[in-house]
Amino acid sequence: MLPAVAAFSPTPHVSPALSSHLRCHNLGLRFHARVRASSRSSSSGAGRARLLLAGAFASIDGGAGHDVGSSAGSKSSGSAYIGLFVRMLGLDNDSRDREHAVCTLWQYSLGGRRSIDEIMQFTGCIVLVISLLKSESIRACEAAAGLLRNVTSVQLYRQMAVESGAMEEIFSLLCKSTVTPETIEQCLCTIWNFSIDENWRYKILRSDVLTKIVSYLDDEVIKFKEAAGGIISNLALSPSNHGPLVEAGVIPKLVHLLQNKEEDYKIIRKEARSSLIQLAIDDYYHSLIIEEGLVRVPLVGSAAYKAFRPLPHSWPSFPDGSEIQRSSRPSKYGATELLLGLSVNEKETKPDKAKINAMIGRSNQQFLARVGAIELDDEGKDQSGSEKNDLYTILPWVDGVARLVLILGLEDVSAIKKAARAIGDASINEHMLTSFKEAGAVKPLLQLLKHSDLPVREAAAYALERLSVSSTICQKIKAEGGLELLLNAVKDPNTHVEQLEKIIYTLSRIFDRGTSMVDAQDSYACNGSEDVTNSETSIQGDIDTENNGISHTVNQEMTSEMIVDFDAISCLTKVLKEGSPSLQAKVCSVLEHFAASEQHATAMIAACTGSVIETILEIGVIYGTRGDPENFDDLPSVVTEEVSQAVSAAVRLLTKLLDFDLFIRSINSEKFTSLLRRMLKSSFPLQSKDWLAACLVKLESRAGLSGDHGVSSIDMEITIYETIPRLVEQMMTSFSFENKGSAVIELNKIISGGVMEYTRAVAAIGGIFPLVKLLEEGDEGALEASLAILYNLSMDPENHPAIIAAGAVPLLKRIVLAQGSHWTSALQLLRTLPV
Incomplete structure (x- = not known):
């Protein structure tokens, strides 16, 4: 059994010269014994070669036994026969000689950089070592991999090894099913050395060996975990490698290793932490790490x-600032305060898990x-x-x-x-x-x-x-x-644009919750804090608030006036004028909340908010009426979505401001009506037209316009461009047969009014196909409404091809043959078609 190799780290280190000499000496004793035994058993050329190797090794052993500071002659005597061992690596030599030679060179390379330099001075040595990675001898493979591990710790020789094909051979050896644990360790450490250079990391990423390396993170052998973790840590230094690493499943494994507190896992934890820190640079991968x-x-x-100075507390509190409820039965010995005032007998005083953590x-x-x-x-x-x-x-x-x-x-x-x-x-x-x-x-x-x-x-x-x-x-x-602090930041002229955008987004979310601005202060006055131990007080405060609705509304207006002034509304209007479409939508949401107060609406009129809304609507018209409807679809989807959201929010704000006569008198109602009607007819997204229609009706009613912009004309346009498309879309996209049925019944009521433009609108937006489909799926009410609408559509011969193409004829014949309650209507429709 060969002696254990030196410990490794992300930057490989070789052992001191003295320890390597001792290892080399021990190997030499065993090697002499093997050579003597082989020489007795054989007088062949191989036996004589082993005798020469024994003499050469004796010289190396004697030279290596000296101090590092010995004479040059002593040094040369230790390295004079290195060339002999390199030559014995040749393919024309006996396999056992090659094995002994590579084992000797491996042990000699443990002496440090000088020993490695002496070995690598012979041209072609690295190629002969790489060829032994394919040897059938387990010891030869291990020694070759170990020698490559030491050689590749030097950057100059690492590049030579890569150019000679060492990486591919190491990958192949590591993936063999018969590879021994010792050889696996040497292979992993060699790959670890290769991964130090950014130029060679891509080869590791693009090979099948990456999956093998990641699997060793789960291995029971600590050395394998360390080497695999070191490789991944080096690979993670290149941001372009993060995707393949995450796809290979490294994050859960690294998190598991980092959470292991055993002493043997010190190096592994270090490498795992380094890898996770690098992966966390990407926001998405950071989210995956947080999920773990x-x-x-x-x-x-x-x-x-x-x-750092911990704040003194007269009474303990939770980290969020809420105080812990005092026990109703204090101890005369002071234990109540010592135990933070918690009583195990009172269930409501127990903090939840989040507070405990x-x-x-x-x-x-x-x-x-x-x-x-x-x-x-x-x-x-x-x-x-x-x-x-x-x-x-x-x-x-x-x-x-x-x-x-x-x-x-x-x-x-x-x-x-x-x-x-x-x-x-x-x-x-x-x-x-x-x-x-x-x-x-x-x-x-x-x-x-x-x-x-x-x-x-x-x-x-x-x-x-x-x-x-x-x-x-x-x-x-x-x-x-926080509302006052946020609004003060909005009014601050030194507030940066990016900060202002974030603050407005925060304000819009607060107001979108459906609560008033002063709920916070009222809630704070009633409840004091959000402590879970004060739940009963909180409930009672809510009851009191509901019982005092009138005074609560008065307090809302007073507090709102205190927090929001003309400066805040003026700054928001300025942002509304200059901001991006997405930011405009958020500002409109905030101003819409303020518009509930007449005083704030007056401030918006003074800040010329109406003219800014008019500009937003004009931009919406430009985006929605570019030549023909198809051009709108050619715009980037992000731009389309942002513009539609800004227009919808501006229309909602306009609808809210129309409650005030002063605002109506401050705007050009006819121009606003014209802009709204043009957007209603445009290719703007259908979901944005709901508010357009509602605002248009309210504006027409409040402004009292007549003539070309009469109510009947607007009602017709709303029906054609908003109501009918919405009902047809509901029939096409809804998963509920009940919703489809109610949509077709409502559509039938509109069509039965006898307005030819309505039937043309249904055919123009593709309503024939969902109507024909309802002949097969719908219930009695939906079937009757579908037949009636299709009959009205069939009065125009231009619709006949579409009705036939939708498959109406076989369905109508089936209804007629079934002699159901609507078979006469089906027969009447069938007779109008050219079949």
Whole structure:
């Protein structure tokens, strides 16, 4: 059995010269014994060659036994016969001689860079070693792979090995079913060396060996895990490799290895963490890592935590700031306060799991911060290719969430910015949103909107925008007085465009929840906080609010006037005028909420909001009426969707403002009516035409227009361009037969009015085919309505080919032959068709 090879690491190291000499000496004793035995048994040329090898090895052994600082003569005596061993690797030599030679050279290469240089000075040596990877001898294969492992630790020789085809042969050897564990280790370590160079990583990615390497992450042998983890860590340094690695399933395996706390897994954890940090650069892969229970946390330096001072509390509280309910039966010995006021006998006082995890995480991180062990100065230095100011680590989500919130309370501006942005990046699902809320992230983020540093304010706005996806966090923002802070940021002329966009997105989500602006303050006054232990008080507060509806409405208006002023509406109107279509939709949503107050509507009139809405509608007309309907489909789908959303939001805002006479007098009603009618007739998405029709009717009614823009004419256009297309689409796309039946019945009522334009509209948008299909699927009511509509359509000969092509004739014949209740109507329709 050969002695164990040197321990390996991501950057391979060779053992000291003295230890290699001792190993070489031990190998020499065994080798002399084998040679003597073979010489006694054979007097052939091979036996004599082994005697020569014995003498050569004796010289190498004697030379290697000297110190590194020995004379040149001694050194040369140890390396004089290296050429002999290299020659014995030739294909024309006996297989046993080749085996002994490669084993000797492998052991000699453990002496370090000088020994490797002496071996590699012989041209063609590397090719002969690679050829032994195909040997039938297990020892020869292992020795050849081991020698390649040591040789490829040097960059110059690593390139020579690749050019000689070493990678392909190592891949092939590793994939053999008969390969031994020792050889597997050498192969993996050699591939580890190859993966150091970015130029050769693509070969590993594009070979079948990647799946094999990933499988070794689950192997029971620690050495295999270490080598496989090191290879993946190097591969992950190239962003272009992330996709194949994730597809190979490395993320769950790396997470499992990182969570193993055994001492033997120290190197493996290091490599797994390095790989996950690199993969987390991509947002999607970061989400996958979070789904596995880990969070990426920035490394801010141990000096930043020196400013940490835990806040004193007269009474314990949860991380989100809500106080823990005091026990109704305090202990005379003071144990009540010692036990945080929790009573196991009162079920309502038990915190839920999210609060418990938040308390555990806060306790862990604050303890580490107090003792100075939360972050070490040398942590993160192994992240190759990372900038000094852009280092991260990976933590379990309980600790990661708590640490991010803790960093928000530090004084280091750079650390705060990184933590706020990391919170936004990690807010990908309801679980993480709840975790950040319970950890108390909302309040410090809101306070950071007032920070003097612009990047910090932008990072806080980004985090709040990502967190506001959750309705409970929107309520928390309102409860913490966040609406006023957000609106103050909108009014601030120093607010950056990107920050302003995030704030408006947050405001729109808060208002889209269907609650008023002052619900937060009313809720805060009634409930104090969102503590689960105060649920009974919260319910009672809701009851009191419902019983005092009139006063509540008055309070809403008063508080709304206090928070929203002309400056805020003026700034929002400016953003509405200059923003992108997606941002315009969000601003309209916010202004629509404000438009419920006459005072705010007056402020919008003064800010010329109506003219901005008119401009948005004009843009919608341009996008919706480009020549013919087909041109609208040629536009990028993203642009089409954003423009339609902006127009729909602007129309909803316009509809809300039409409640005020002052606004109606401030706009050109005829121009607005013309724009709405043109968009109604355009190829704009059908879902956007619902609000167009409603706004058009309301505008016509409130403005009292007549003449060419009479009500009857508008009603007809709404029916043709909105109602009929909506009903036909419902018949075509609905999965419910009941919905299809109600749509065709309503459509029949419209067609039975006798307006020829209505039947033409049905035929023009492809309504014939779903009508014919309902002849087979529909119930009695749907069947009757379908026959009636198709009969009206058949009055126009141009519709006959479409009715026949839809397969109406066989269905009509079947109905007639069945002699059902509607067979006469089917026969009448059948007679109008040219069959």
